[in-house]
Amino acid sequence: xxxxxxxxxxxxxxxxxxxxxxxxxxxxxxxxxxxxxxxxxxxxxxxxxxxxxxxxxxxxxxxxxxxxxxxxxxxxxxxxxxxxxxxxxxxxxxxxxxxxxxxxxxxxxxxxxxxxxxxxxxxxxxxxxxxxxxxxxxxxxxxxxxxxxxxxxxxxxxxxxxxxxxxxxxxxxxxxxxxxxxxxxxxxxxxxxxxxxxxxxxxxxxxxxxxxxxxxxxxxxxxxxxxxxxxxxxxxxxxxxxxxxxxxxxxxxxxxxxxxxxxxxxxxxxxxxxxxxxxxxxxxxxxxxxxxxxxxxxxxxxxxxxxxxxxxxxxxxxxxxxxxxxxxxxxxxxxxxxxxxxxxxxxxxxxxxxxxxxxxxxxxx
Numbered sequence: 001x002x003x004x005x006x007x008x009x010x011x012x013x014x015x016x017x018x019x020x021x022x023x024x025x026x027x028x029x030x031x032x033x034x035x036x037x038x039x040x041x042x043x044x045x046x047x048x049x050x051x052x053x054x055x056x057x058x059x060x061x062x063x064x065x066x067x068x069x070x071x072x073x074x075x076x077x078x079x080x081x082x083x084x085x086x087x088x089x090x091x092x093x094x095x096x097x098x099x100x101x102x103x104x105x106x107x108x109x110x111x112x113x114x115x116x117x118x119x120x121x122x123x124x125x126x127x128x129x130x131x132x133x134x135x136x137x138x139x140x141x142x143x144x145x146x147x148x149x150x151x152x153x154x155x156x157x158x159x160x161x162x163x164x165x166x167x168x169x170x171x172x173x174x175x176x177x178x179x180x181x182x183x184x185x186x187x188x189x190x191x192x193x194x195x196x197x198x199x200x201x202x203x204x205x206x207x208x209x210x211x212x213x214x215x216x217x218x219x220x221x222x223x224x225x226x227x228x229x230x231x232x233x234x235x236x237x238x239x240x241x242x243x244x245x246x247x248x249x250x251x252x253x254x255x256x257x258x259x260x261x262x263x264x265x266x267x268x269x270x271x272x273x274x275x276x277x278x279x280x281x282x283x284x285x286x287x288x289x290x291x292x293x294x295x296x297x298x299x300x301x302x303x304x305x306x307x308x309x310x311x312x313x314x315x316x317x318x319x320x321x322x323x324x325x326x327x328x329x330x331x332x333x334x335x336x337x338x339x340x341x342x343x344x345x346x347x348x349x350x351x352x353x354x355x356x357x358x359x360x361x362x363x364x365x
Contacts, residue, residue, distance in 0.1 A: 015130045024048070027076060027137070027183070030068035032310075033254040033269025037239055038215045040247035040328030042270075042320055045069070046185060047246075048078075049134035051177055051212050053143075053186035056219035060237050061258040063088070066139050066187040068264065071099050073137035078183070080105070081124055083140045085112040097263075112145045114169045118176050125180050133181040141187040143209060146170055171208035178212040190218070210243065218242035222258075233302075234260045236268075247327045257305075267305040273326070279317045292317055 008014045028045040029035050035045045038052060046052040046069060056062045073080050082089055087110050094101050109120055125133055148169040177184050186209065210216065222235045234257050241252035257268040271288070274280035281291050283298035290296045290313060299309070314320050324330050344350075 025134075027069055027078075028072050029065055030072060031065070031256050031264050031266050031269070033256045034065060034217065034239070036270075036323060036327055037217045037241050037247060037252055037254055038244070040244070040252065040330075041324055042314070044246065045072075046183070047214055048183050049130075049181050050214035051174075051184040051186065051209070052215045053188050053209070053213050054217045054219065055188040055190050055242070056237075056239075057190055060219045060222055061235075061256070061264060062187050062219065063141065064258065064264050066141060066185055067094060067097050067099060069185050070094075070137065070139045071097055073183070074100055074106075077135075079124075079132075079136045081120075081136075081138045082106065082108040083117060083120065083138055084108055084110045085117070085140070085145045086142045087112075088141065112147050114146050114148050114173050117146075118173055121176050121180050121182070124182065130181050134183060136182040138182060138184050139187070140184055142189055143170070143186055144189040146173070167207075174208035174212045186213070213243060214245055215241065215247070216243040234258050234265070248329065252327045265305055267307070267310050270310075270323070271301070271304075273323060274313065274319060277317075277319050277322045279313050279319050 007017060025048045026035075026039060026041070026043070026045040027048065028043075029038065032042045035042050038044065038046050054062045054065055070080060070082070089108050089110070091101050100106060109117075111117065111120075121138075124136060124138065128136065146166075146169075148166050150165050150169070217239055218241075219237050219239045222237045224235060237256050237258065239254060239256060241247040241249055243249055244252070255269045257265040259265055271280065275282065278291055280288050283289050286301055287298040288301060288304055289298040290309070293312065304310075
């Protein structure tokens, strides 16, 4: 019997065989620019069955984004859970966003203990097959507050020594998450590097979460967003794809906006790309209209971030395809030789005429 057939006959092993032409399903972040940052697609977001994360300093809207993804996961009919290691989950806030907070539909586990979280992962997996596990979503907030049993024991013993094993414990937890095939979105903090040495956006807690993540969006700062009359309407956050198997790493840099009234602006962040594409043109400083709409009336930038302005762009132009080509590897040629390098070295091709060494030596004399 062929090895493939033997693998298929084993229930546990067959569940781990991936499809050749697997079509990835996505959960939207609710914000076009953040969808692009995670996946390179406005219609993307985070992949089902992977670990994705956003890392940022405080007050940059990362909790808003996590809750927005949770809401959209519920809309897709996914089994949803919250691992609230930071003990900051707010039911009233979640209700206001539109999340179904019925504890039977959304269990919220509040613990930072790594051993308990590993056990919770196994409980959430249950006896589900791979497709059912991929259809399970866990919002994990946050990685930086985790503690190990070693640290608990030190506290009981009133020991002041540091737990040097914590990165190892976190790495084990990250591996449990990866092996589960469930969908995780990790809301993470970054170190505030005041010394000016090293990575100012370093994510705390071991390397394995970085390696196991499908995509990491890193937020690097914010500025006030003012209306033309000077009224502050929110904050603009700079972000980039720190790691990604969808969007091109490091080069995918966009912005998103936190509204002063609360929440995220789903339409903000793609104006520069729309201008480069040509579907939007600048009528005069601060005023824009769409080039493909007959007699389109110019609008101030304050008034263009809505469905009325942007939906026709995606429905009537190739702007979506333009973004995907710009921010992913779609249609890009991968520079890998058709011939193995050793075959080329051992071939009789590429012969060159050599310099006569005796002539060279005579010239030197």
